[in-house]
Amino acid sequence: MFEIVIGLEVHVQLNTKTKIFCSCPTSFAHEQNTNTCPTCLALPGALPVLNIEAVRKAMSFGYAVNATVNQRSIFNRKSYFYPDSPKAYQISQFDVPIVEHGELFLDLEDDTTKRVGITRAHLEADAGKSIHEGAISKVDLNRADTPLLEIVSDPDMRSADEAVLYLKKLHSIVRYLDISDANMQEGSFRCDVNVSIRPKGQQEFGTRVEIKNINSFKFVKAAIQYEVQRQIEAYEDGYYEQEVYQETRLWDVAKGVTKSMRGKEDSADYRYFPDPDLRPVLVTDEMMEEAKKIPELPDAKVARYVDKLGIKHYDAVVICAQKEMAYYFEAMLESNIAPKTAVTWLTSELLGRLNKAGHDITESPVDAKTLGTLVSKIEDNTISGKGAKDVLDYMMESDSRDIDAIIDELGLAQVSDDSAILAIIDDVIARNQDKVAEYKSGKDKLFGFFVGQTMKASKGSANPAKVNELLKERLG
């Protein structure tokens, strides 16, 4: 019946050492208003000087999403009054942003991808923070003028799930580029959602409603679902014009609803104009070349894992979604183990245990080199897969990383020595003459019985492949 149209605006706090227009540190300050100076406090006469690193980071993002990076862009003033913005305007890019016309690709469930356009990405200054306490509000300007990159998508998403996929992909790219900590809870990756509906087949877009500052992927999905339902109901009940108008709404976490932020009459009027304190941003050819040097990004990594390492597309997407996971995986491969085996040990064995313990890959008690070494012990037949799981369990609980010592301690060394295994096999055969006779008379299924008995007699230490091979030999 209805088509949902979603566009996203994401504010990424760039991880520069200093603010965008002054040399104040952006690092965490223990006391309020200590990372401030006349420029970010907007004292008369103090002039902004642009941080070149913020420009570099914005440009590398541009190249990461196949965008146009403008060699000439400008800063505008966006006027509004709010106590956490001492200038009474925000310095932002309006007419000509540094980055425009980009794209990124969503990894859909059926292994296909969907292209989402990136309208623009522009540099701007963050506001400070206010704490509301009854009749007063307390203002801390430590965050004021921290560099932000606002990334605006085309209205290309058609469901809440696609919106979340877009955010996750964007988050991943920003983390790979190391241009932001991109921590949603801490506010270094903030998301505004534009949502509208239209009857299927209608060309014109419906009226778009903006939902501001949603701080988790889960809430993005919930907020969109709620808002879409609200708009559809208004449409079906014949109140679309009255109920749905261009406005800003807030997501109420406690109630699970979106709420109007300001009345219809008070729509914002920002009166953008070029900032006379800042000349155009001119980027040199050298800066352009330098900014093109970006690390391998998730899409390229997935393609390489599938083509060169023979990994399943789904697994590759899971591993590459998080930079730390991909780097962990690549470090495991340095132990010269089969990539497919490494995938299993990373995504099932390690992640399974980490999930249970409530850890992220970055907090894994077992590092990639150790896990890689452990897997190599299966591949060279020192231990069985079962034994390796025991070693991993052991390491999750202890500080010891001497794998050989742990194997000894747990008595997991696998017996691959022919004579040792043959001795066990001969004993099993001697004790089960009746079964041997049945097997020889054609009851092939009994082979499994002999394997089981041999493994049991070896207390699981015999190399199963060897057991199979030698049993076949002995039973003829």
Added chain:
Amino acid sequence: MHIDLTVLEKLEKLSHLRIAESKREEVIRQLSEIVSYVENLSELDTTHLDASFSTLEGGTPMREDIPVSDTTAAPSILSHAPMSMDGFFVVPAIIE
């Protein structure tokens, strides 16, 4: 641009200023004069110029990303603020 009471009310809202009833006529007259004076600029043909045009040569200077801490500024500025407390600027409650 024609300035009337409606426009004046909008301007009051945007500027957080309140014009006394007795001065409204006068302010409207003055604003109209200012705006018509500035409208002279419209005679300039800017159709061939792009939005990033500047009459100044060269780009904005840029600086390297090296932090400088000056802990003396804030206390002095806070001491001049109309109201401050525990290192915070204090303002009347902001109502959304």
